[in-house]
Every structure is written in C-alpha cells, then in structure tokens.
Amino acid sequence: MNRKFTAAVGIALAASLSLASCSSSTEPNENESSAPNASTDAPGSDEKVKLTLSGWSLDTTPEFQLLADGFTARNQNVEIEVIQYDATDYNTLLTTDLAAGKGPDIITQKEVKFVSTFQEGGQLLDVSDLTLPEGIGGVDSYTIDGKLYAAPYRQDVWVVFYNKDLYEAAGVDIPTGNWTWDDYTKTLEDLKAKLPADVYPQYVHGWQSTVQGLSNAQAGADILAGTYGHLAEDYDRQLAYQDAGLQVDFNTRNSNQLTYQGEFGTQKAANLLMGTWYTATLISQQASGEAQDFEWGMAPVPQRTASNTPVTFGDPTGFAINANIDDAKLEAAKAFLEYAAGTDAASALAGIGITPALKDATVVDAYFSADGAPTDELSQSAWSTYEAFAENPTSSRTATIQGILNDLHSAVLSGNTEVAAAITEAEGRVANEAP
Structure with missing residues (x-):
C-alpha cells in the first residue's frame, strides 16, 4: 500500500525558531514545507x-x-x-x-x-x-x-501557567526552565508564606492526568504493562500538598465544582498545571473580562531530575x-x-x-x-522545547485501563484508600478486566 501520511517523530521544530530560548530536543526536518496548502x-x-x-x-x-x-x-x-x-x-x-x-x-x-x-x-x-x-x-x-x-x-x-503579578507581589522568584519537583515544592511553600490566605500557591484540577500523565511520562512507564508502582511518589507528593494547604484539596474541589479557568483566571491560585489549550481560553477570557487582568506566563513542568529538555506529556x-x-x-x-x-x-x-x-x-x-x-x-x-510522551496509547485496552486508573486517582486523593493499597487494587483489576 502506498502510504502518503507521515509518521510523527516527536516534536520537530525548524532550526530557525529564534523565539525559543534553547534548542529543540529533536532534529529539525529539512523537508518540512511552509507552502500554502x-x-x-x-x-x-x-x-x-x-x-x-x-x-x-x-x-x-x-x-x-x-x-x-x-x-x-x-x-x-x-x-x-x-x-x-x-x-x-x-x-x-x-x-x-x-x-x-x-x-x-x-x-x-x-x-x-x-x-x-x-x-x-x-x-x-x-x-x-x-x-x-x-x-x-x-x-x-x-x-x-x-x-x-x-x-x-x-x-x-502540559506546562505550568503562573501568575507573574502574584509572584512579584509575594517577592518570590519566577520559575526557571529546569526546576525539579523539590524546587517547585519550595516555591509553593514560599508563596504560601507570603500570599494572602485566600490565594493558594497552586490549583490542581481533579483529572487523573494532573498526576498520572506526568508520572507515566517522567517514569517512562507504559500503562498497558499493568504495573503502577511508579505512581506512588507522585501521589504521596499530592497528598502532602493537600495536607500543607498548598492547593485546594480534592474533596473540596469536587463538592464546590471548581474550575481551573475560574481559580486561575480570578487569581485564586498562583500556579496551574494544565495543557497548552488553556492559552486560548485565558486570552479570550481576559479580553472579555471573565478573567481578571494580570500578567502571566508558561514554564516547563517540574522534573524528577533537572534537565534542559523537560519531559512532559500530551x-x-x-x-x-x-x-x-x-x-x-x-x-x-x-x-x-x-x-x-x-x-x-x-x-x-x-x-x-x-x-x-x-x-x-x-x-x-x-x-x-x-x-x-x-x-x-x-x-x-x-x-x-520538550520531550513529550503520549498519555493514551492507541489500544482497545486503553479506555478500560484508564477507567481503572481514574478510580485509583479518586480513591487516593479523596483519602478513601492508601496509596499502596490503591495501586495493588488497580494492578489486580487491570490483570482481570483488561488482560
């Protein structure tokens, strides 16, 4: 069969991207055409x-x-x-x-x-x-x-959206391009100490992606493999953030039906881990007045180990x-x-x-x-500039597995199940329900 479609080879950027502050993680494609379609x-x-x-x-x-x-x-x-x-x-x-x-x-x-x-x-x-x-x-x-x-x-x-005005008001240095999770945690703690009590250092939405997407990408894990021990580190961190008041807790978010647009757009949170699709919404909502007028930016997601080419997902x-x-x-x-x-x-x-x-x-x-x-x-x-991993492998098993992992997500962050027990249960369910 004559296949005319081109397989993706990661995020290929032209070498002439003068707007980027450092080089892409993949080589540019010299044959990439910019001619009208x-x-x-x-x-x-x-x-x-x-x-x-x-x-x-x-x-x-x-x-x-x-x-x-x-x-x-x-x-x-x-x-x-x-x-x-x-x-x-x-x-x-x-x-x-x-x-x-x-x-x-x-x-x-x-x-x-x-x-x-x-x-x-x-x-x-x-x-x-x-x-x-x-x-x-x-x-x-x-x-x-x-x-x-x-x-x-x-x-x-996925990137981190951050409110430059809130950082400046708190006297906290803005994010760097190569921060680790430890660096990020310290930043959140500094923001909490200096921001008004009704402003959280970050908002984390209720989706499983907010924890599992990055965990899978940064651990190099394949959800189809059926083992999920790598998630423990990231869920332990999220629970610690909740306990320390660095973000709205999962149950409060759900009961109050909070939205990430509302929390970040009305300056109730200084940071937001979210996909780049939010850019268009934020621009539109600031123009219409639905979101408040403040200066904001994007930063690479925190990493397990420092890297000039951050690992993310999407x-x-x-x-x-x-x-x-x-x-x-x-x-x-x-x-x-x-x-x-x-x-x-x-x-x-x-x-x-x-x-x-x-x-x-x-x-x-x-x-x-x-x-x-x-x-x-x-x-x-x-x-x-990043190395991106797909969140969802293309497989007939993916939807079932993601449903099981979503149950894990809710059980852990709601406080109903300990992290280790939830992971063990999910692995058993995947083996039985999505072999």
Whole structure:
C-alpha cells in the first residue's frame, strides 16, 4: 500500500525558531514545507456540499468554527455545520449518534483512548491516502495496524501557567526552565508564606492526568504493562500538598465544582498545571473580562531530575471521517482533513493561542504574536522545547485501563484508600478486566 501520511517523530521544530530560548530536543526536518496548502482545495461544483463536524463548548473553543470558516472561504462550494456536543459526555453522546446513523460526517477525536473503540466499531474511515505535512505531530496516535484513521490538527502538551503579578507581589522568584519537583515544592511553600490566605500557591484540577500523565511520562512507564508502582511518589507528593494547604484539596474541589479557568483566571491560585489549550481560553477570557487582568506566563513542568529538555506529556486532537459518509461528500471531507493539518490552518490556530500539531517558524511566530499571549523567553521555551510522551496509547485496552486508573486517582486523593493499597487494587483489576 502506498502510504502518503507521515509518521510523527516527536516534536520537530525548524532550526530557525529564534523565539525559543534553547534548542529543540529533536532534529529539525529539512523537508518540512511552509507552502500554502493548495492541494487541500475541494473540487469545484455548482451544487453545495454540506458537511457536519462535531465539536464541544463552542463559546470557549473557537477552533472548530475557525477551521470550518477557513476551509469554506477557499472552497465556496462547501458548507460546514459545527454540531455541538456536551464536553463532559462527548464520547458517549457521539457513540450513540453514530450507532443510530445520525453521526457527523467529520468526527473530532477528543480523546485518543477512544480511537480504537471507534475504529473497532467500524465507525472510522481509513484515510491512509491523505497527504499530511512533514514534521506534523500526533500521527502515530491515529495509526492502527499500519492504517491511518484520523488526521491531527493540534498537539497540546502540559506546562505550568503562573501568575507573574502574584509572584512579584509575594517577592518570590519566577520559575526557571529546569526546576525539579523539590524546587517547585519550595516555591509553593514560599508563596504560601507570603500570599494572602485566600490565594493558594497552586490549583490542581481533579483529572487523573494532573498526576498520572506526568508520572507515566517522567517514569517512562507504559500503562498497558499493568504495573503502577511508579505512581506512588507522585501521589504521596499530592497528598502532602493537600495536607500543607498548598492547593485546594480534592474533596473540596469536587463538592464546590471548581474550575481551573475560574481559580486561575480570578487569581485564586498562583500556579496551574494544565495543557497548552488553556492559552486560548485565558486570552479570550481576559479580553472579555471573565478573567481578571494580570500578567502571566508558561514554564516547563517540574522534573524528577533537572534537565534542559523537560519531559512532559500530551495527546493530539484530530479529525476522522465517518465510515458511513455519503460518497458525494467524501472528497470534500478528506480535503478538510488535509487543510486542518496544514500550515495555513496551523498558523490560524496559533494566532488565537491554540497549539497546532504542525510547528514551523511561521506557526511559532503566529502563536506568540497573538494579542494577549506572553512574550517572555521562558514561555516560548516551555511551548517549544520538550520531550513529550503520549498519555493514551492507541489500544482497545486503553479506555478500560484508564477507567481503572481514574478510580485509583479518586480513591487516593479523596483519602478513601492508601496509596499502596490503591495501586495493588488497580494492578489486580487491570490483570482481570483488561488482560
């Protein structure tokens, strides 16, 4: 089979990224093209081709309409309607619609752990004939048995967002590019001693990713292996943070239904461990007044050992095509996927603070030129220089295993189960439920 898609080889950045404060962890791809995506134009026709595209939280997630508008502006024979699903129940609701034959033509892959589920259910079209740009990240996550089932358009990684104004007010040095967890803990303790009592040194959201994603990446662990002893160090640290009042505890967060946007955006926390997708939301909310006006930046996530190339994690977000799409729509749908993965779309996404799967000098410049984006070298380095590991391996076992590990997460941070006991229980369940 002639495979035209390009396998991702980590985060490849052009050598000319003068915005980054230090070099990338991977070699630049000399063949990476920044030419306009002329090949993504859909064929002309007198009759409109009408496509539907799934999305969520459209008021705060502008990427779907941005890409739809960008594509239809150059393909005026195509209309794209963005169908909004509830963000929390996205995969469940989408699965129901697909089973009922009502699913969208273009299916946004919100979480990699469900890609195999959709593919094994015969709901995703093989799109191995797409032509994707050299150097694009995330392709491996959508490749099953050598076939491509989605095209990545964004590739977020996790960083620390920090409030520069709160650091300055507390007289605490801002983060460095190579801090360890011990360094970070000391910083949190210093902030607690000097910040007002109603401001926490950090906010940690309730997702299992906030602990397990980094733990797996920095320990070099594969969740499919079924052993999770490496998680103990990170959960012990989180429990110590809770006990010391360095962050809102897990039960309080859940009972009060706190949001990371609200806690960081209203300056109730000086630091936030979060994916780079938050950049676009924070910029938008500060512009609208929903978030307060303060200076902020991004720093690399703390490390188990100091390193100039921090280890972090993140999964791509991609577009797939409904296997039951009308043949008359197929060519336009494939053209949209190629457009969304290309340089023009990547620059448009970067321009509103979204991290695209394709990064070149033009894209990086667009990202940090966005109104409201940080301009300091540390933020630029955190965004562009790292070694990233996928949070969710592409496997039919992943969703089940992650469900079990989420139970571990809740049991430990709620105080219901000791760390060692929760890990032992999870390992037993994975062996029985996801062999």
